[in-house]
Amino acid sequence: MTAAAAEHDTPIPYMQRTRDYYLKLGFGAYRWAHYADVPFTPLTRPLAQSRLALITTAAPYQPSLGDQGPGAKYNAAAKFYTVYSDSTASTPDLRISHVGYDRKHTKAEDPNTWFPLAALHEAVNAGRLGALAPRFYGSPTNRSQRVTLERDAPALLQLCREDGADVALIVPT
Amino acid sequence: MCHQTVGLVARHIEAGGIPTVIMGAAKDIVEHCGVPRFLFSDVPLGNSAGKPFDVESQRATLELALRVLETAPGPRTTVQSPLRWNDDALWKTDYNNLDNMTPEDLAERRKEFEAVKATIATKTDRK
Numbered sequence: 001m002t003a004a005a006a007e008h009d010t011p012i013p014y015m016q017r018t019r020d021y022y023l024k025l026g027f028g029a030y031r032w033a034h035y036a037d038v039p040f041t042p043l044t045r046p047l048a049q050s051r052l053a054l055i056t057t058a059a060p061y062q063p064s065l066g067d068q069g070p071g072a073k074y075n076a077a078a079k080f081y082t083v084y085s086d087s088t089a090s091t092p093d094l095r096i097s098h099v100g101y102d103r104k105h106t107k108a109e110d111p112n113t114w115f116p117l118a119a120l121h122e123a124v125n126a127g128r129l130g131a132l133a134p135r136f137y138g139s140p141t142n143r144s145q146r147v148t149l150e151r152d153a154p155a156l157l158q159l160c161r162e163d164g165a166d167v168a169l170i171v172p173t
Numbered sequence: 174m175c176h177q178t179v180g181l182v183a184r185h186i187e188a189g190g191i192p193t194v195i196m197g198a199a200k201d202i203v204e205h206c207g208v209p210r211f212l213f214s215d216v217p218l219g220n221s222a223g224k225p226f227d228v229e230s231q232r233a234t235l236e237l238a239l240r241v242l243e244t245a246p247g248p249r250t251t252v253q254s255p256l257r258w259n260d261d262a263l264w265k266t267d268y269n270n271l272d273n274m275t276p277e278d279l280a281e282r283r284k285e286f287e288a289v290k291a292t293i294a295t296k297t298d299r300k
Contacts (some may be wrong), residue, residue, distance in 0.1 A: 047223040102217030
């Protein structure tokens with residue numbers, strides 16, 4: 001017989017935890033992005049004939065900006081504020097010290113856990129995917145939804161179009 | 174913030190005519206935003222693309238995301254990966270959980286938060 005799951009074994013309520021946490025610290029409640037309408041575009045061709053664009057929230061390693069891990073403390077200096085792109089033909093040195101990942105239970109030692117470029121190359125080689133876009137794109141993570149909506153998201157769409165992407169895979173940290 | 178940002182980005186790119194899928198670990202934030210397609214892995218933040226040094230889990234996570242991309246019948250499609258971080262799942266009780274923090278922890282975190290805000294303000298002023 002299948003054993004029942006433990007009571008605590010549900011997806012973490014991040015919004016509630018964050019709200020409680022900041023209120024306790026003495027800061028106001030954050031209003032999370034929330035929409036009733038959601039866009040949807042059907043695929044027009046099989047993935048084996050499609051070109052995929054990869055979008056990450058990870059940051060390029062910059063040695064001058066302090067400890068960026070693995071296992072580094074939160075490092076706000078390593079944040080980036082504009083969309084960037086780099087080649088998918090080589091393996092970039094990307095880090096996630098600038099975001100709030102789970103530092104107690106994971107150490108960010110293996111970039112493949114937040115940046116699936118190696119797995120994507122495998123999928124292309126196996127014929128599962130048609131191709132990768134020549135570049136991947138970096139998305140700044142901004143507390144300001146307005147900045148994301150008005151500046152960063154349009155810049156990312158523009159890059160997808162320039163590279164002839166048919167589909168996009170977006171991987172937050 | 175990462176998961177909210179990518180939610181907004183996915184919506185914009187999808188509306189621009191390019192189908193998207195998000196591979197993520199914060200279910201409530203992504204679904205609250207409202208996105209076209211979402212592969213949810215119930216693992217600590219930082220492992221959206223699979224478990225560390227576990228190529229098989231990384232491969233399986235990508236394959237599942239591709240299947241979500243191909244087969245979603247409409248917007249707000251969430252599929253939960255069968256991937257398990259560990260058996261007891263106690264890691265879920267830790268993240269930003271006030272029940273586990275002392276007043277000293279909180280004072281320290283308040284100080285850190287103010288320092289972070291100051292750093293970001295300097296950076297964004299320069300732009």
